[in-house]
Amino acid sequence: MAAVLCGLGAWLPPRVLANEEIAARLDTSDEWIRSRTGIAERRVADPGTSTVDMAVAAGRQALDSAGLTEVDAVVLATATPDQVCPASAPQVAARLGLGEVNAVDVNAVCSGFLYALATASGFIAGGIARRVLVIGADTFTTLVDPDDRGTVPIFGDGAGAVVLRAGDADELGALGPFALHSDGGLAELLMVPAGGAKQRRSDNPHDYFLDMHGQAVFRQAGTRMAEASRSVLEQAGWTVGDVDRFIGHQANIRILQTTAKYLGLPQDALVVNIERTGNTSAASIPLAMADAQRDGTLLAGQRVLLSAFGAGLTWGATLLRWPALANV
Ligand code: ACO
Numbered sequence: 001m002a003a004v005l006c007g008l009g010a011w012l013p014p015r016v017l018a019n020e021e022i023a024a025r026l027d028t029s030d031e032w033i034r035s036r037t038g039i040a041e042r043r044v045a046d047p048g049t050s051t052v053d054m055a056v057a058a059g060r061q062a063l064d065s066a067g068l069t070e071v072d073a074v075v076l077a078t079a080t081p082d083q084v085c086p087a088s089a090p091q092v093a094a095r096l097g098l099g100e101v102n103a104v105d106v107n108a109v110c111s112g113f114l115y116a117l118a119t120a121s122g123f124i125a126g127g128i129a130r131r132v133l134v135i136g137a138d139t140f141t142t143l144v145d146p147d148d149r150g151t152v153p154i155f156g157d158g159a160g161a162v163v164l165r166a167g168d169a170d171e172l173g174a175l176g177p178f179a180l181h182s183d184g185g186l187a188e189l190l191m192v193p194a195g196g197a198k199q200r201r202s203d204n205p206h207d208y209f210l211d212m213h214g215q216a217v218f219r220q221a222g223t224r225m226a227e228a229s230r231s232v233l234e235q236a237g238w239t240v241g242d243v244d245r246f247i248g249h250q251a252n253i254r255i256l257q258t259t260a261k262y263l264g265l266p267q268d269a270l271v272v273n274i275e276r277t278g279n280t281s282a283a284s285i286p287l288a289m290a291d292a293q294r295d296g297t298l299l300a301g302q303r304v305l306l307s308a309f310g311a312g313l314t315w316g317a318t319l320l321r322w323p324a325l326a327n328v
Contacts, residue, residue, distance in 0.1 A: 001124055001125050001127070001166050001167075002121075002124075002125075002166075002167055002168055002169040002171070002174040002175065002176065003117075003120060003121035003124040003125070003132070003164040003165070003166070003167070003174070003175045003176070004164060004165050004166070004167030004168075004171050004172075004173040004174050004175070004323070005162050005163070005164055005173040005175060005320060005323055006066045006163050006164070006165050006167075006173060006323060006325070007062040007063060007064075007065035007066025007067075007068065007161075007162060007163030007325065008061075008062055008065050008160075008161070008162050008163075008286065008289055008290055008293060008325050008328045009057075009058045009059065009060065009061025009062030009063070009064070009065055009160065009161045009162075009286075009290065009328070010058055010061065010158070010159070010160045010161070010283075010286060010287050010289075010290035010291070010328075011054050011057035011058040011061065011158065011159045011160075012043040012157075012158045012159075012277065012287070013043045013044060013045040013046065013049055013054070013157055013158070014043070015043060015044045015045070015046055016041050016042075016043060017041060017042050017043070017044045017156070018030075018040065018041045019033045019034065019039070019040055019041065019153065022149075022152055022153055026147070026149040026152060027149055028149045028153060033153040036252075036254070037153060037154060037252045037253065037254070037274070037278075038252065038253025038254065038272070038274050038275055039153060039154065039253075039274055039275060039278045039279075040275045040276065041275075041276055041278075042141075042155065042156025042157075042276075042277060042278030042280075043156050043157055043158055043277065043278075043280075044141050044156065044157055045139050045141065045157040049139075049157075050082045050139065051078050051080050051081060051082055051088055051137045051138060051139045051159075052082045052088050052091045052092055052095065052137075054137045054139070054157065054158065054159035054283075055076055055078070055088065055092045055135045055137035055159050055161070056092055056095045056096055057159065058135055058137065058159035058160050058161040058283075058286070059074070059092060059096055059133050059135050059159075059161045060096060061161065061327075061328075062133060062135075062161035062162055062163050063096070063133065063163060064327050065163070065325055065326055065327045065328050066131075066163035066165070067326070068131060068163060069097075070098065070099075070131070071098060071101065071129070071131040071132055071133045071163065072101060072102060072123075072128075072129035072130055072131050072132065073101055073102035073103065073104075073120065073123050073128070073129040073131075073132040073133070074089050074090075074092055074093045074096075074098065074101060074102070074103040074104075074132070074133045074135070075089065075103075075104055075106055075116045075119050075120045075123075075132060075133070075134045075135070076088055076089035076092055076103070076104070076105050076106070076116070076135045076136075076137065077105075077106045077107070077108065077112030077113045077115060077116035077134070077135065077136040077137070077282035078105055078106075078107065078112065078136070078137050078138055078281075078282055079107050079109045079112065079138060079140070079143075079281060079282065079311070080138045080139045080140060080142055080143060080281075081105055084195075087103075087104060087105035088105055089103035089104050089105050089135075090103040092135065096133075098133075102123070102128065102129060104119070106119055108182075108282075108310065108312060108314040109190070109281060109282070109310040109311035109312055109314060110249050110251060110279070110281050110282065110284065110308055110309060110310025110311065110314075111180075111249070111308040111309060111310045111312065111314040111315055111316050112136060112138075112281070112282035112308075112310070113134070113136035113160070113282050113283070113284070113285045113286060113308065114178070114180065114285070114306060114307075114308045114316040114317070114318060115180060115314070115316065116134045116135075116136065116282070117134055117162075117164070117175060117178075117306075117318060118178045118180055118316075118318070120132035120134045120164050121164065121175055121176060121178070124164060124165075124166050130165060130166040131163065131164070131165045131166070132163070132164045132165075133161060133162075133163055134161065134162050134163070134164060135159060135160070135161040135286075136159065136160050136161070136281075136282035136283040136284070136285065136286050136287075137158070137159035137160075137161075137282065137283055138157065138158070138159075138280060138281035138282050138283055139157045140155040140156070140157060140279070140280065140281045141155055141156065141157050143155075143192055143209060143210045144209060144210055145206055145209035145210065147206075148206075148209065150212060150214055151209075151210055151212050153278075154251075154252070154278060154279050155210075155278055155279050155280075155281070156277050156278030156279065156280050157280060157283075158277060158280040158283040158284075158287050159283050159286075159287075160283045160284075160285065160286025160287040160288075160289065160290055161286055162286055162289070171323075172300060172301060172321050172322065172323040172324065173320060173321070173322070173323030174320060174321070175318055175319075175320050176236075176318060176319075176320075177232050177235040177236055177318065177319075178232065178316065178317070178318045179227075179228040179229075179231040179232050179235075179316055179317050179318070180228075180314075180315075180316040181224070181228060181314070181315050181316060182312050182313060182314045182315075183312070183313045184312065184313075186216075186220070186313045187311075187312065187313070188211075188213075189212070189213045189216050189217050189220070189311075189313065190210065190211075190212050190213070190217055190310070190311035190312075190313070191210070191211055191311065192207075192208065192209060192210050192211070193207045193211060194207035194208050195207075195208050218252065218254075218255060220309065220313060221251060221252075221255045221258075221259075221309040221315075222255050222258035222259045222261075222262055223262065224309050224313070224315040225248060225249075225255075225259045225307040225308070225309050225315060225317065226259050226262035226263050227315075228307055228315055228316050228317035229246075229259070229263055229305055229307045229317045230263070231317065232305070232317045232318055232319050233305070233319070236319055238303065238319065240263050240264050240265055242303050243265060243269060243303055243304075243305045243319075244269065244302035244303045244304065245269055245271055245292065245297075245298055245302055245303075245304045245305070245322070246259075246260060246263075246265055246269045246270050246271065246304075246305045246307070247271045247285055247288050247289060247292070247298075247304060247305070247306050247307075248270070248271075248285075248306075248307045248308065249279075249284050249285060249307070249308035249309055249310065250272070250273060250274035250277060250278075250279060250280070250284040250285075250287075250288055251274075251279045251284075251309070251310075252274070252279070253272060253274055253275075255309075256270050256272060256274075257270070259307065271288050271289075271291075271292045271297065271298065272288075273287065273288045273291040273292075281310070284308075285306055285308060290328055293325060293328045294328060298322055299322065300322055300323060300324040300325075301321060301322065302321065302322045303319070303321055303322075304319060304320055304321070304322050305317065305319045306318050306319065306320075
């Protein structure tokens, strides 16, 4: 039994934070941010808008797009749940009126959406669910130190969602194979040091924000995304030349370009929306899917490679032939 993508939704908070506004406050410039990251602006959730709120908005759209009012499970990829305990997925399911469904959070940070797709595919393959709402939602700006010019320009908030249903492996939209990996030995490259069970309290307020070793992360990201991509292509019997669109986690346009170069993929195969979203962590792949679907650059039947890399470290890839979708 394969998991088939049959619905898509996305939601961004209305507040736009442009590079110029950051440059007015921190020692940086629009030119530096654009040329080093490809980002011109990002969206920021106001304090009244939480990860659950954004997930509900994107999830509702994905259900509409799939023509469904019920699912058997909700898998929410997030590193910024509304509370540390409990998970946010049950609240999302309740707000969407989905009843007492199977609902769980998956935290693989920026790779979270791929891990959530794999979790949902496992529910379907194991006969645990026939229809699963998979959401990637992060309010990552809440983890960013407002005084850190190294991270403020990079991250934004948002949510994206898909619906998976049980189907056949040869249908358009069938997902897989998957390659999923981690290296916890490098966890400190991207970490919020305090507030968890290890460092419970800190007198240094900066310890409650993301500490990122940008260059080291950059070096890992392209290599790892290319490795995982090659692995799923080989498992599926596809060549790089078969790939029409590459939807990678939108962390930095140069990471996407480097990954394409390592793979031997033409740059015009890249789906890129980072200029307007920044890095939205678990939301980035479904947000890029929704933008490309809406602007007509992602078409039914195209062969699509998905890959992500993030804190953990975690990374992975999967692929599908793009389905015909309604109401996105
Ligand atoms: N404006 C101006 N100068 C800056 C800024 C800024 N916003 N940020 C850093 N600099 C300076 C640095 O201080 C440094 O100055 P120095 O040479 O005097 O020391 C110089 O620019 C170069 O810094 P680098 O860190 O080498 O810059 P780089 O080209 O690597 O770009 C960046 C930094 C954009 C962070 C890049 O390393 C990157 O994108 N890394 C990957 C980050 C990433 O993907 N993170 C998310 C992973 S996903 C997740 O799970 C959260």
